[in-house]
Amino acid sequence: MLVADGWWQSLFSSIAAIAAILPGAGVPAVPLAPQAPTRAARSDGWAGSWAAAVTEADKTGVSATGVANTTLRQVAHLSVGGGSVRVRFSNRFGTRPLVIGRTTVAPRRAALAGTPTVELLQLVPLTFGGRGSTTIPVGAEAVSDAVALPVAEDSDLVVSTYFPQPTGPLTQHPAGCATAFSADGDQTGSGGAPYRKVAGTARYVVDGVDVRGDAEGSVVLFGDSITDGASSPIDKNLRYPDQLADLLLTRGFGALNIGIAGNRLLANGGTSGEAALGRFDRDVIRWPGVRSVVILEGINDIRISRGSIPATQLINAHRQLISRAHAAGLKAYGATLTPYWASDQYTVGGEVARQALNHWIRTSGEYDGFVDFERAVRDPKAPLQLLAAYDSGDHLHPNTAGFTAMARAVNLDLITR
Template sequence: MLMGDTWVQSLISAIAAVMAAAQPMVPPTPIAGQPPAQVRKAGNWVGSWATAVTQADRTGLSATGVANTTLRQVVHLSVGGNSVRIRLSNRFGTRPLVVGRTTVVPSKVTAGATPTVEILQILPLTFKGKPAVTIPVGADVISDPVSLSVAEDSDLVISTYFPSATGPLTQHPAGYATAFSAYGEQTTGGGAQYRKIPGMARFVVSEVDVRGSAKGALVLFGDSITDGAASPMDRNLRYPDQLADLLLLRGVGALNAGIAGNRLLANAGSSGEAAIGRFERDVVRRTGVQAVVVLEGINDIRLTRGAISATQVIAAHRQLIARAHAAGLKAYGATLTPYWASAQYTVGGEIARQAVNQWIRTSGEYDGVVDFEAALRDPKSPLQLLPAYDSGDHLHPNAVGFTAMAKAFDLNLVG
């Protein structure tokens, strides 16, 4: 297929339009046994940072867990506030998770990955008034609030001590941030005790809420493109990071709920539960959430090489829209980005992608559209990413492409 063949473009567009028009407008089928979720009413608390958690990998620290060890992790906040609380997750653990002590401290380091903090600013957290907490299998806990002023667009360092063997740890595999570990109880250590953990995963910490003047939060829900694949480590240049900076103009936080390899319709191990299965946990139950941007479906299309149809992808999107609306959230649909010449590319998959995008743009079922395809495609060869935005695998944008994605979001959607 020649990228410049306009007749091919016209054919694909025509087929996409026919397929989109043929979709039956029927209500989504609810997941059996799953109670309706509602947005957590949280007063003036708002999510400032979050990550979507998965089960442990087969190897590495998430698989083995730790014992008598402190993990130190750096999270990049969106909105600021005058009080902080954090969420710890044992959603995918295999045994009750004992947390001996947890501390937080703002970071003034502006470049590079380091565990170094100012000791005198470290603050301990409590859970129902106690420094230690045991998290049941499948559960989360939220810390008590601590009075701490944190600036917008700043870093917070979280240190968590695990006194006994944890077993496999709930994680986020692709955090694009360096984590650190130290032997023993080092939650108040200055940093010299810590060593880098290989890889780029995050462990147990899943959300940071702040109390302040922010209006609410926007969840960016998706796969590796939302997660930040090909993003430089420790630079906070993923599209949700860059959009977070723009959302500050509207007083809205940004929460990244992307998972590399995630699919709409299939569970994928450490690539996360299917999007239709994790939506309530990763979107609806986030603190102060007002709206969600959905960028999901390209993995269902390309990894199955056509076995998943546009009809099935659209039906899944309809489920997400209905569940967002039932919880009082706005839902914005993001068009699937070009993937020509990438691994698993097929003409059938391209037609399905075009059909899904046609439906997102024209059906009116989403409350708004974020046209990432238009922002990233090469005007001369519209089936592929603009070379300046291509990370090299013809699927994932680079940091400049993530900038284009952030700028494609209409800030008027959040007021």
């Protein structure tokens, strides 16, 4: 054990004192602002197959400068397959109307991951209201027309988008764990030769792919960097949501990774995204065929506040997310926060808050069920820390083996019922 006996006893006395008040009515819920509840989108045979939560642009790089007379080629790794697809494009954080020129999509197997290569005969153009281009107002999204295009489950869809005019700062997903490519001019109908790698792993503008087929629906995985896949190898699709997606295919369900690195429940964070309370409806409820959401949020509120944020405040935020999911007709499942002993910004007060929140998630009954990620990845001999075999090295983020343990800890019967 890495802690002194007296410190250990003091910590768990504090945890027990807080936990004692959590399951019942002793913690008042924060009232929701009166508003018409958002309802989950009707599926009409459609299901979300891939998604990325978006943020504002960085201070430097492609998202900051934008592009002009440039084609961006990006890869979406699909969960469920089907016979038709449509693609979603976001200008949520743009500063000017975004002109999208010609766009093509092409299916391919994952063997070509990390490359811009496609088969020319498989490239299919997208349209928007029957037109080959569209303009997206600031703060808005565009969804392409459906195109008949068979795509396999657990496969790549390559999306090539030509931006003919200066875009200004681009709406992005900063840590996409995938390589993007760019080429001068309109190269939407070209193979891989004209393209070069874009620095970093961000995704730009493209934020969702819907597939029409036989899927039962989709599950949203909502969270921060652990959901987003920090430490996961690039272009390998080994984040916990990726691995869970493979398991969910056995039940006919898609999986949508809506994690953002650095995201918090209660505070906006620039490229760490809007607060979970602010982005929940847009990032969870709007997807077609969504049936449930797994929520793993709160560790960054704890860390950044240096443990000063009370567990009751985190619990009330979770209660709001539960209420909004239920109002939309979705099941909501809480995920226990994983250990962060010895990581940057670790504090005793933060540990107390983490343990208290986890106790509430497990015992309150307010969620429709819970996923015990803490138990899946902690060291059974030193339960305040990650098991060494699952530690990426920063004592906060699990590695690939840890992500495997997380995916396997999810009760598929529970989240697809």
